[in-house]
Amino acid sequence: MKLIGASVARLEDEPLLRGKGRFIDDLHMPGMLEAAFVRSPYAHAVVGAIRKEAALALRGVHAVLVRDDLLAYLRNEHMVVGLPSKDYKQDLNRPALPSDEVVHVGQPIAMVIADNRYIAEDAAALVEVDWAPLPEVGDCKAALSADAPKAHRHSPHNLVGEFTIGYGDVDAQFAAAKHIFKERYWQHRGGSHSIECRGTVAVHDGNDGRLTVWTSTQMPHAAQRVLCDMLGFDENAVRVVTPDVGGGFGPKLVFYPEDVCVAIGAMIVGRPVKWIEDRLEHFVATTQERDQYWEVEVAVDGDGRLLAIRGEVIHDHGAYTARGLNLPYNSAEQIAVGYELPAYRMKVRVALTNKIAVTPVRGAGHPQGVFVMERLLDRIARELSLDRAEVRRRNLVPAHKMPYQTGVKNRGGMAVVLDSGDYPRCQQDALDRIGWSDFPRRQADARKTGCYLGIGIANFVKGTGRGPFETVTVRIGPSGRILVHTGAAAMGQSTRTMLAQIVAEQLGGDMSNVTVVAGDTGTVATGMGGSNSRQAVLAGTSAHTAAVNVRNKVIKVASHLLEAAEQDLDIEGRSVVVKGVKDMRVDFAKVASAVAGTAGYSLPAGVEPGLEATESVVIDPMTYANGTAAAEVEVDIETGGVRIVKLVFVHDCGRILHPMIVNGQLLGGIAHGIGNALFEWMRYDEHGQPLTGTLADYLLVTATEMPAIELSHHESPTPLNPLGIKGVGECGVIPIAPAVISAVEDALAPFGARIARTPITPGDIVAMVTARAK
Amino acid sequence: MKPPPFAYHDPRTLAEALSLLGSLDDARLLAGGQSLMPMLNMRLVQPRNVIDLNRVEELSYIRLDGEFLEIGAMARQRDIEFSDVVRETFPLMYEAVRHIGHRQTRNRGTIGGSLCQLDPSAELVTVAAAVDATVIVASQLRRRKLPFAEFPAGLMTPAIEANEMLVAVRFPVWKPGHGYGFEEYARRHGDYALASAAALLESDHRRITRARITVGGIAPQPQTLPAKLEGRSPSEALFDEAAEACGDLEAMDDVNFTGEYKRHIAKAMVKRALHKAYGRLSKH
Amino acid sequence: MADSRSISLKVNGVAYQKDVEVRVTLADFLRHELRLTGTHIGCEHGVCGACTVLVDGRSMRSCLMLAVQANGHEVTTIEGVAPSPTELHPLQQALRECHGLQCGFCTPGMVTTLMEFLKDCPNPTEEEVRIAICGNLCRCTGYQGIVDAVLAVTGGKRA
Secondary structure (H helix, E strand, C coil), rough: CCCCCCCCCCCCCCHCCCCCCCEHHCCCCCCEEEEEEEEEECCCCCEEEECCHHHHHCEEEEEECCCHHHHCCCCEEEEECCCCCECCCCCCCCCCCCCEECCCCCCCCEEEECCHHHHHHHHHCCEEEEECCCCCCCCHHHHCCCCCCCCCCCCCCCEEEEEEEEEEEHHHHHHHEEEEEEEEEEEECCEECCCCCCCEEEEEECCCCCEEEEEECCCHHHHHHHHHHHHHHHHHHEEECCCCCCCCCCHCCCHHHHHHHHHHHHHHCCCCEEEECCCCHHHHHHHEEEEEEEEEEEEEECCEEEEEEEEEEEEEEEECCCCCCCHHHHHHCCCCCCCCCCEEEEEEEEECCCCCCCCCCCCCCHHHHHHHHHHHHHHHHHHHHHHHHHHHHHHHHHHHHHHHEEEEEEEEEEEEECCCHHHHHHHHHHHHHHCCCHHHHHHHHHCCCCCCEEEEEEEEEEEECCCCCCCCCEEEEECCEEEEEEECCCCCCHHHHHHHHHHHCCCCCCCCHHHECCEECCCCCCCCCCCCCCCCHHHHHHHHHHHHHHHHHHHHHHHHHHCCHHEEEEEECCCEEEEECCEEEEEEEHHHHHHCCCCCCCCCCCCCCCCCECCCCCCCCCCCEEEEEEEEEEEEEECEEEEEEEEEEEEECCCCCCCCHHHHHHHHHHHHHHHHHCCCCCECCCCCCCCCCCCCCCCCCCHHHHHHHEEEEECCCCCCCCCCCCCCCCCCCHHHHHHHHHHHHHHHHHHCCCCEEEEECCHHHCCCHHHHHC | CCCCCCCCCCCCCCHHHHHHHCCCEEEEECCCCCCCHHHHHCCCCCEEEEEECCCHHHHHHHHEEEEEEEEEECHHHHHHHHHHHHHHHHHHHHHHCCCCCCHHHHCCHHHHHHHHHHHCCCHHHHHHCCCCCEEECCCCCCCEEEEHCEEEEECCECCCCCCCCEEEEECCCCCCEEEECCCCCCCCCCCCCCCCEEEEEEEECEEEEEEEEEEEECCCCCCEECCCCCCCCCCCCHHHHHHHHHHHHCCCCCCCCCHHHHHHHHHHHHHHHHHHHHHHHCCC | CCCEEEEEEEEEEEEEEEEEECCCCCCHHHHHHHHCCCCHHHHHHCCCCEEEEEECEEEHHHHHHHHHHHCEEEECCHHHHCCCCCCCCHHHHHHCCCCCCCCCCCCCCCCHHHHHHHHHHHCCCHHHHHCCCCCCCCCCCCCCCHHHHHHHHHHCCCC
């Protein structure tokens, strides 16, 4: 292996470092106009008349479009995007623009197209709307009470979905259990807040009727599908191109009303139209995660071994289905993954609220499931006077049981089978590195000086590489250059480098000879895009398989050209060489030309035209990465401030393709996790009005909040793909909140603190400290 | 988030600026822009006129004038941070300025802009209150001096008429060797202070002869701590006792934190500021 | 009628004279008028730092400046940092080697901020580096690679 496993230089870096990236707002086209949206200031209202005259009268305004203006272009005016599930009770798909009811603050109701964004905003402010406010559903628990107002006025109720997952005889386990503990948790996760907001540019070619849409998306093929469905176009008429994307983290995989409005706008005005989301819009118009309320019970034996868990969770879905029921499903499923749990039952109720739709943010519901399990284990440890690490050790799935069939299925209906990994070993590694056994003495010494230190630990197992496939084409053209096209989408996670590395490993080892084009539906017919920590596994596998196929073809053709046996050939740089013979070689260009076809001349025997392979390798079962986070914190009881003194993160993502990229993914994920534990809170009032509206209020972790982090890697290759790799993109997030919260609770043990929520604020901590003091 | 249309004026002299203020309707002064530009970008304000002060060089100065440090309204926070005369004569301000936002904020932000914004968390506002600064306000017709305690007319509202502007601030200087300490608690480095404390001490080597503790961030205006330290021997116990007086201070509830929490952390800031101030007292 | 001014300024050493509407921000002027799209817009309220440029060598948030305010001044953007089309500045090279960027959107603002910082503070501690960039938000890297890159360039040590 020359490249795989090495921290090779990234293809992406040079242009980005020079400021020569091409992000969506960097696109300029002749005649391009800019759009701004008129948005609902109400969480729930009837929309009456919309008067455009004053806006249209403004110099530089080209159009003001409302729903009626779009209808002629819409075969289907709703975005039908929900991941399939039998558990929906209501179908609530987003319209391009609403007809007469708005259901969340920020919902777009009209689009202005003008010479530039400045004028478009001037005009948007002049659009007059008759609003008739309606009662709002501001809280997902209240949403489910019998007398709650309806989030959609014509809905029968606010329950959008309901399901129970589980296995085994839960009630019998509880009846016979030595100990039963009950807990309630509130968990909140916030928004994406990629530093680049969303954006779309659409061009409609009046000559050939083709629509090209550039959009800052994680899933260009899905976007193409929705556009075709809504506009009544076929795939030949719509091309979606992904520019450089300044971070995605989940919400950019969603297709939005603004995207289809911009496309139709371009058709109406006959000029390219650009819309760039600003940060204030991102708070109200881009999907986010939000609240879950858990009530759970755990049954254990006298040794702290898990017997059963049962309970209920209420999950805030928002006002529409923009992705599916996958988020709460993942949370509930997660509890049964990683530890041996004989019986399980979790009832999930998914509630509508008058807030922006909820869809996954990095971690996708898995952090919440891990939080519940890890907090329950801490409770068990405390009640049974066991060491928190020891309780975990007794319950972790041990290595010798791999592959381990859990009792649950994932949201696609596939059995969750843990393919490889040594969870207890990872935990022990984390304990050693954080100094777990020595800590009580240090903690006691610190307390004598009025310093409150605490330590916490959390394990996780995360399904990665969600299938079924990703498409990759590898081609060598007569220029001799290797071209890789893929439906995978890049959003900063080094997709192009990853694919070039895997392909070049088979085809000469010269990454500078590889061009990767990702996220353009015009270059590959199928694709799924980025989510679920899937692209290294699925695109990587398809890239590897396609590269091997092309390699075999190259060798076959070269053996004809060199009149040498295939087994005597190798590929080095841009040529095929005869092993050990100095001057016998033929370069890629010649090989590719030999099979490009010359009129009237036969191809060499047994050889197909072209040097190309397209693969969409299907891998249905997910591959499970795992890890352990251990955190040491210092709590300032005078201010409630928490300082993370040290964080240890032990991780197993199977075979490591690129050490530096893996580290970067983990560190970036850890930052999100710290945000979830201590800083990120998207607040609303009881009327569904956002109270957090700027980055001054919504706290993203900065360089000074990041602790010293020690990473440790284990490699348990998976048998599920030829490279043995597992996904890593989300792993850093997942165990951080429970590890940090556990550590804070440990620090505040003298005050009898019990923390059943995330995030936790300094005000909460001071309240716990002063309550005890009273 | 683009600014709404406005007429733009960029005077070169104070006289021009005052003349514009006197004649224009609905005008906002643009100083460092770190407060006004976000408001314009978010269209929270939509003035008909913007008067840009950044070319009025005569408003940008820092000078020691006997027992006063006089700073022109357009002096950048960055220049205050790097000023030797500030560091030597008014180290409390030096320490406080370094908490203002980030380098990019301070490179552009001005003292006049900060004082006129009167954000409850603003470090310079707390510092001005701590030493009973005098603000100098001018219009085309006259100049007037205002004790800083009279400068706020309400929450984030200075007692300045529409045709007036703040042109300078005079800070009385404490004796050489005085003890000073500025402490604030913010969620992240550079964020708005949830509570801050500015402590100033003079002593005669045995007892405190002069003390002033000012708490900022927890109420619309900075508050002088009602603790009497003069005549007492400095000690940690005394400082703890003084900090308890925070319980008597006004504190605002907001979306994120209660007034009770803010008083609690104000206590911690007072203790830490006093501890620092005591440590820095010249003891010869 | 939109109020416009004629402004003269230098950007990355090149002199420009342009008419610009008075309300246009410096960020938008650089990006759309001069087509220097390396300076990025992330929040337009002065928090994220993605729009940071140097004005007369001092780092400033270009979303909080009007283009007309740059009249007569010298602006340095990310495009002006590398010494040539074939060479990178040592800080850029170090960011590359330390994986100090992933999506690259915050990177231009990080670089310009650090250019001023390293002039003022050529031998920073790790803590000083972190404080220097705490006004620049990154959602991808967790900042570690950026801190490593700065310490690599200055020969400093991880704490």
